[in-house]
Amino acid sequence: MSAPVLETENLVKVYGRGESRFDALKGLTFEIHQGESVAIVGKSGSGKSTLMHLLALLDAPTAGVVALEGQPVNKLKPKQVSKLRNETFGFVFQQFFLNPNQTVLENVTLPLKIAGVGTAERNRRGMAALEQLEMADKAKNKATNLSGGQKQRVCIARALINNPSVLFADEPTGNLDTNTGEIVEDILFGLHRDHGITLVVVTHDEDLAAKCQRRLIMQDGLIVREETGSSLPAEASHQEDAQ
Numbered sequence: 667m668s669a670p671v672l673e674t675e676n677l678v679k680v681y682g683r684g685e686s687r688f689d690a691l692k693g694l695t696f697e698i699h700q701g702e703s704v705a706i707v708g709k710s711g712s713g714k715s716t717l718m719h720l721l722a723l724l725d726a727p728t729a730g731v732v733a734l735e736g737q738p739v740n741k742l743k744p745k746q747v748s749k750l751r752n753e754t755f756g757f758v759f760q761q762f763f764l765n766p767n768q769t770v771l772e773n774v775t776l777p778l779k780i781a782g783v784g785t786a787e788r789n790r791r792g793m794a795a796l797e798q799l800e801m802a803d804k805a806k807n808k809a810t811n812l813s814g815g816q817k818q819r820v821c822i823a824r825a826l827i828n829n830p831s832v833l834f835a836d837e838p839t840g841n842l843d844t845n846t847g848e849i850v851e852d853i854l855f856g857l858h859r860d861h862g863i864t865l866v867v868v869t870h871d872e873d874l875a876a877k878c879q880r881r882l883i884m885q886d887g888l889i890v891r892e893e894t895g896s897s898l899p900a901e902a903s904h905q906e907d908a909q
């Protein structure tokens with residue numbers, strides 16, 4: 667079995683206090699292995715997004731530990747955590763989060779700008795990422811002047827710009843029609859299959875979840891069940907490699 671890229675130990679998240687206290691995660695211990703595709707599924711309010719935010723180091727747990735590549739993250743300073751997050755993770759969200767006032771290329775290269783990479787290098791890597799997503803011809807377009815599927819491709823290009831080892835996708839097809847959603851799924855699973863990217867997907871979409879190699883089923887802040895096996899035929903051999 668490949669090494670765990672992410673491990674949690676007794677992960678707890680409590681929102682609010684006193685009468686408004688809400689126990690969103692109630693002690694989760696599990697591993698995600700390098701090169702796996704994992705879906706986090708469950709009813710609305712079960713804690714999926716909360717869990718993803720903790721795994722992706724976007725929020726800190728109330729108690730318990732997240733370890734990235736064997737390193738417990740709670741021992742690091744905030745600056746180190748954000749560096750680690752930017753270097754290791756890519757994010758694709760349902761709402762796209764593209765800056766409407768910037769071009770496609772500017773949106774895609776924003777993570778590099780934040781990291782202090784110079785303009786020429788930024789643009790070279792941005793164009794390469796857009797080419798990979800077949801969106802290079804839209805590089806100079808404003809990000810608003812795109813279809814939903816095109817916007818999500820731009821988001822995936824942005825997510826790939828730092829060569830992440832883990833791609834987090836929160837309802838990546840939630841705003842797309844069925845056909846466009848399937849194209850985006852093909853892109854995500856292609857990246858997983860061909861580049862060994864670890865894919866962590868939060869979704870209500872059963873077909874999308876079924877394509878993942880493993881499903882963590884959440885209920886009331888707990889993982890109540892795990893399922894394994896992907897509905898993607900080509901996954902079979904890769905799945906054996908990753909396990």
Ligand SMILES: Nc1ncnc2c1ncn2[C@@H]1O[C@H](COP(=O)(O)OP(=O)(O)OP(=O)(O)O)[C@@H](O)[C@H]1O
Pocket residue numbers: 681682688690708709710711712713714715716717
């Ligand atoms: N910032 C917050 N303050 C208080 N409660 C919160 C906060 N964020 C989430 N919650 C609560 O924690 C629970 C889990 O929320 P979370 O967003 O993780 O669920 P989810 O499974 O992702 O739901 P959905 O499928 O609707 O997105 C919910 O009951 C929610 O109301």
